[in-house]
Amino acid sequence: MKKYWGVALGILTAIGGFVDIGDLVTNAVVGSRFGMSLAWVVAVGVGGICVFASMAGRVTALGGRATFEIIRERLGPRAALANLIGSFAMTFLTLAAEIGGVALALQLLIGIDPRLLVIPVGAALWLVVWRVRFTVMENVAGFLGLLLVAFAVALVVLGPDWSELGRQAVGAAPSTGESSLTYAYYAVALFGAAMTPYEVFFFSSGATEERWDERDLGLSRLNVLIGFPLGGLLSLAIAGCAAVVLLPAGIEVANLSQVVLPVATALGVAGLVAVTLGIVAATAGAALETGLSCGYALAQYAGWPWGKRLRPVHAPQFHLTVAGVILAAVLVLLTGVDPVLVTEFSVVFSAVALPLTYLPILVVANDPQYVGEHVNGPVLNAFALVYLAIIAVAAVAAIPLLVLTRMGA
Template sequence: MKRLLAVTLGILTAIGGFVDIGDLVASSLVGARYGFALVWMLLLGLVGICVYAEMAGRVAAVSGRPTFDLVRERLGPRVGLANLTASLLVTLLTLAAELAGVALAVELVSAVPYLLWVPAAGLLVWLVIWRVRFETMERIFGLLGLVLIVFIVAVWRLSPDWGDVLHQVTAPKVPADEPVPTYLYYAIALFSSAMTPYEVFFFSSGGIEERWKATDLATVRINAFIGFPLGGLLALAIMSAAALVLNPAGVSVDHLSQVVLPTSVALGKFGLGLALLGVFAATFGAALETALSSGYTVAQYFGWTWGKSAAPRRAARFHVVVLVALLAGTALILTGLDPVKVTEYSLIFAAVALPLTYLPILVVANDREYMGERANGRLANVMGTVYLVIVLLAAVAALPLMFATKAGQ
């Protein structure tokens, strides 16, 4: 039972990373537009986040120090500040979209316009962060987000031709009527959604909140290699459901209501209700994750006391940053910006920031002064280096593709 509960940090992190509001819509949009032709990129990103999450968690467990603290010390304040600035801006954009996602889920149930729910969503997220213990929070929302398994059930009930599906996955082709740059734009967005910077910051900081030690490396790996793949499986199911229902019908996706439509087709109102509950839990969990990550990164860089495990008086500046981030995210969405577009842009900007996130983690994970005999082995270094090259290529291509395709239009 302890091992089962230990994996909930990875589940919460994975659901926040793979199945937030932007990824819900992006996965469905890609499935509806390209069928199964971009599954390979989702799987590529999944392996990458597992590799680096394990490194970040291992560094936190062995050193007992958070990521930004070590980055600032090892690489200097300028590199750390560049990392902080880039990741914080991306995280704030994502937080705004998550609050909108919570509100959109409630709108689909209540028929009350989502903008009226956004302030309530922000207040509720703050209350949970302020009052609920970290372990309780991660277990409730991590496990509740698993209701999204309804998408897996929906795919099974749709009874696809699995041979044809496997062929599309293993021999992907750009549709004849789709420009190659647009295909690559969405490929980078999917990859970035799997490796968004705040995931590793939240994962490693959460490990310190749970007081991981070098003896807890098995727990670190359970979280990294079970929790994250589970999030990837849910994202894959959402993409597959759209590919099976929306792609043949020629339906394009630009709203949350279209994301959950396949569950209604396959399972009726009961399936739709479960999908909406899962969407609410996933976006709310992601809002918690991004709000806390904002506080974690700033407090760790400046050396402040931080974390939910610290008394609010001792970690006052950390809580102020979290509150300011929530207010900023709420205000951004209340301007009327499309929350889906906000998140899609955040994914592209995240792609640009990926090297600043993962290079320092790879460097610190190899530093025997911090890690001793727990430093990276040959396999971890090979995988880490390969993915560092991939994120560099994604960073270079992201903005030109966004401008060339007019953000995937």
């Protein structure tokens, strides 16, 4: 009984934990401008994160070596340091976006200027890192994040013309009035949002924090293979709500307040409050994941002791890093920069950093020294190689598309 509970819990938290501010904003923007015509990108992105997160989890559970230890050892100090700087900067940018997202969502509920909220939000996040158990942190954030299911309920209640949504999804072409360049730009952004590198750092380091070993392999695989696709369905529901309510009204999403409007239309005040709480939980959970991931990446590269499971005095550099990035993110937000803009930047630059993270994981998942007999099978390797090709294309295309379309304007 306890085992089934563990499986259910893992899957539920994976669903709630999949969606972060990047997914929320990008899916809503895309839904309000392109309808469901970019749904295929979410499907491709979810497939990719499943393939690589399961590999990263397996490598950590079996070998105990975390992602950035492997990156340094495989790429050498020079390339790995470049990788570290890139990934760290990306994850930090995402952290700032998530904290901003928490503040914006709280503003919708209590009406306080988000700039006044970022300091208490930052302090609360640090306290959680300092004092709250890892599993409690993950499960509470994941469970409350499940309130985002309100997007799916809202979509059903709105009673859209499903065949029309299906046609848009199958058609996979830009809607009238949008250029194909802008379409390509948002395809890359959506892909970056679904496959953000921190998810892999966090997934593999979290396996160590939760003391996984070989026996947990099946559980890890289930969490990934069921939880992430269901999380992807949530992403599609967010896009669907925007496509049904905002697109016909001529509203192009530029603020978080627009993202939740369709839920209010369908479910009224209760639905709106539920979904906003879900956003607070999902973004706060992702803020913790990105903040910890900054610490994981730096400490694993440098060979310092790391992890929430250790006493802070036994991992001083790790805790200083996490506290430092949270403080820096708060300072960035205090300048008054628009968190939605930070989010849009972060998902596109995520796409640039993807190959740096995913290639070493694929290499090590094939190395018996790390995973023993559990090396990748030929089918998984074939999938992973296809994904590496897609990732490479997205990474190369990201910056030119950003410039060409002026951030999708």
